[in-house]
Amino acid sequence: MSEEEIILSELSDEDLNLQMQDDLYDGMKEEIEEGVNIFLERGWQPYDILTKVLVEGMRIVGIDFRDGILFVPEVLLAANAMKGGMAILKPLLAETGAPRLGNMVIGTVKGDIHDIGKNLVTMMMEGAGFEVKDLGINNDADAYISELESGQYDILGMSALLTTTMPYMKVVIDTLVEKGTRDDYVVLVGGAPLNEEFGNAIGADAYCRDAAVAVETAKEFMAKRHNQLAG
Amino acid sequence: MADLSDRRLTEQGMKIPDGAASPILIIACGALAREILALIKGQSWDHLTLTCLPANLHLYPEKITDAVTEAVQKHRADFDQIFIAYADCGTGGLLEKRCAELGVQMIKGPHCYSFYEGNDRFSTLAEDEITAFYLTDFLVKQFDAFVWKPMGLDRHPELRDMYFGNYTKLVYQAQTDNPDLDQKARDIAAKMNLPLERRYTGYGDLATTLAGISH
Numbered sequence: 001m002s003e004e005e006i007i008l009s010e011l012s013d014e015d016l017n018l019q020m021q022d023d024l025y026d027g028m029k030e031e032i033e034e035g036v037n038i039f040l041e042r043g044w045q046p047y048d049i050l051t052k053v054l055v056e057g058m059r060i061v062g063i064d065f066r067d068g069i070l071f072v073p074e075v076l077l078a079a080n081a082m083k084g085g086m087a088i089l090k091p092l093l094a095e096t097g098a099p100r101l102g103n104m105v106i107g108t109v110k111g112d113i114h115d116i117g118k119n120l121v122t123m124m125m126e127g128a129g130f131e132v133k134d135l136g137i138n139n140d141a142d143a144y145i146s147e148l149e150s151g152q153y154d155i156l157g158m159s160a161l162l163t164t165t166m167p168y169m170k171v172v173i174d175t176l177v178e179k180g181t182r183d184d185y186v187v188l189v190g191g192a193p194l195n196e197e198f199g200n201a202i203g204a205d206a207y208c209r210d211a212a213v214a215v216e217t218a219k220e221f222m223a224k225r226h227n228q229l230a231g
Numbered sequence: 232m233a234d235l236s237d238r239r240l241t242e243q244g245m246k247i248p249d250g251a252a253s254p255i256l257i258i259a260c261g262a263l264a265r266e267i268l269a270l271i272k273g274q275s276w277d278h279l280t281l282t283c284l285p286a287n288l289h290l291y292p293e294k295i296t297d298a299v300t301e302a303v304q305k306h307r308a309d310f311d312q313i314f315i316a317y318a319d320c321g322t323g324g325l326l327e328k329r330c331a332e333l334g335v336q337m338i339k340g341p342h343c344y345s346f347y348e349g350n351d352r353f354s355t356l357a358e359d360e361i362t363a364f365y366l367t368d369f370l371v372k373q374f375d376a377f378v379w380k381p382m383g384l385d386r387h388p389e390l391r392d393m394y395f396g397n398y399t400k401l402v403y404q405a406q407t408d409n410p411d412l413d414q415k416a417r418d419i420a421a422k423m424n425l426p427l428e429r430r431y432t433g434y435g436d437l438a439t440t441l442a443g444i445s446h
Contacts, residue, residue, distance in 0.1 A: 027387075073383020076390055111361050113397040137397055138361065163319050164341045164357070193292065193323035 009038050017053050024057035025064075027077025029084040036085040046092040047099070054085050055127040062124075062212030072116070079120055086123065099129055102222045105147045106157035107135030109168040114161035117191060120211040121157060128215045130155070141175040148176075153185060154225070155218055158204075160191040170202035177203070186221040188214055237372050240264050245283035247306070253280045255444060256309070258302045259316030261286030262343065262369040266406055266434055267316060270441055279441070282306070286369070290381055292321030296329050303333050314444050316437070318342045338440050343367055346436040347404050362399040364425065368406045371416050379422075391424065401425040404432045 008031065011019055016035060023031040032054070039049045061078045064070040070078075104125055108118050115137050122132050133151070135143055148156060156176075160166040169189050176182040182203075189199050190208040199207030205221065208214035235245065240261035247256070259267055261283040271279050284302060288295050295317065303313055315330055315337035330337045340346040344365040345353040370377055379385055382394055401423055403416040413429060420427035 071381075071383070073387055073390060076383075076393055077387060080390075080393075111358070113362055115397060116393065119393075162341070163321060163323050166323065193321050195323060195325075198323060 021057035029081040032081040032085045036088045046089045101129040102154040103131045104155040105133045107139040108137045108159045110140045112160045112165035113137045118159040121214045124211040141172045155186045157188045163193045173203045241286045244285040247282045251280040253278045254311040256313045257281045259283045296325045347432045349435045363402045364398045403429045
């Protein structure tokens with residue numbers, strides 16, 4: 001029996017949301033774009049579409065990746081689908097004054113061009129309400145620090161895939177220490193060969209195993225900062 | 232004779248041959264099996280016995296350290312000395328630390344691309360080659376099993392540029408002169424949409440390191 005074709009525009013809001021989360025899981029970019037536009041036509045706020053549909057969908061993708069049910073290719077396809085939806089929502093989010101949780105600078109470290117993890121973190125952080133300045137690949141300490149000094153940033157994120165490049169994270173942190181600005185920022189590090197022990201050893205605030213953990217960790221640090229300021 | 236198909240070396244590794252009686256055991260990555268056996272044969276290093284762990288452990292580098300530990304513990308009573316033919320291989324220093332705890336030596340360097348090229352030479356090249364993707368003889372032969380399929384590119388070729396978009400060349404470090412592998416490397420380069428550079432490295436630091444543990 002052939003599968004019955006689903007007409008997205010005929011679904012209720014609840015069913016459309018669930019269907020879009022399935023489509024996101026399956027990496028169906030065109031369907032995600034269509035669904036986002038349907039929700040906008042129905043008067044949903046861009047921030048609600050982002051958080052209740054796309055981010056929620058990616059959260060499930062993240063859980064299944066963590067649990068070994070999904071693998072990198074599937075996560076990339078899902079991310080690509082989410083990117084399609086984000087491209088529609090991003091200009092609208094700015095217009096509608098969506099809440100901002102914090103500002104982040106992110107990039108892969110000097111000598112490292114592997115940016116898949118970094119790109120996933122960027123997207124998930126943006127989806128969660130962070131403003132992210134993505135410095136791209138192969139960043140030396142000066143690139144990170146001059147960007148940090150040029151704006152109001154809360155978080156520095158550094159990524160490395162190679163055991164040969166990950167020690168450079170310590171160079172960046174040590175430079176911040178020398179400048180006396182280390183404690184101005186939450187430093188999050190990630191990448192396949194890293195672990196918590198390494199994160200602690202180089203003086204990062206946290207090692208983040210994956211993009212979902214990065215978002216949760218960033219939120220926790222922002223909440224702590226907020227409480228400290230309020231206290 | 233042991234089954235030395237690439238597939239077996241990738242998925243199962245290689246057991247110690249029956250009747251092996253030499254005093255030194257090399258526990259190696261399956262990706263190095265042919266090269267080490269060629270060296271043992273060519274240099275008549277009869278005091279060395281080889282066993283290999285599955286090469287596809289490299290798809291999960293976090294499993295390498297424990298797999299090597301298990302193999303050391305399993306075999307150490309049967310040999311005078313054990314040598315680990317792995318570089319760091321994405322373990323983030325954990326393998327080196329564990330080898331020190333176990334009292335066994337391993338190959339210096341971050342990975343096989345480095346020790347085939349020669350660690351010193353590779354480190355001087357590294358700064359200019361951060362956008363190079365490396366293949367060895369084994370990886371040319373096993374490209375689909377190690378790269379293309381695990382990355383899902385057989386099913387989703389549209390992901391290619393997300394994976395390789397930042398690379399500017401494919402470097403094939405040839406351990407042997409083999410026209411068939413050269414052609415395969417050219418095909419791979421075309422598939423990855425990267426220019427190919429072939430560099431004959433021979434066995435590099437693998438040979439000198441194994442010579443160092445020989446009588």
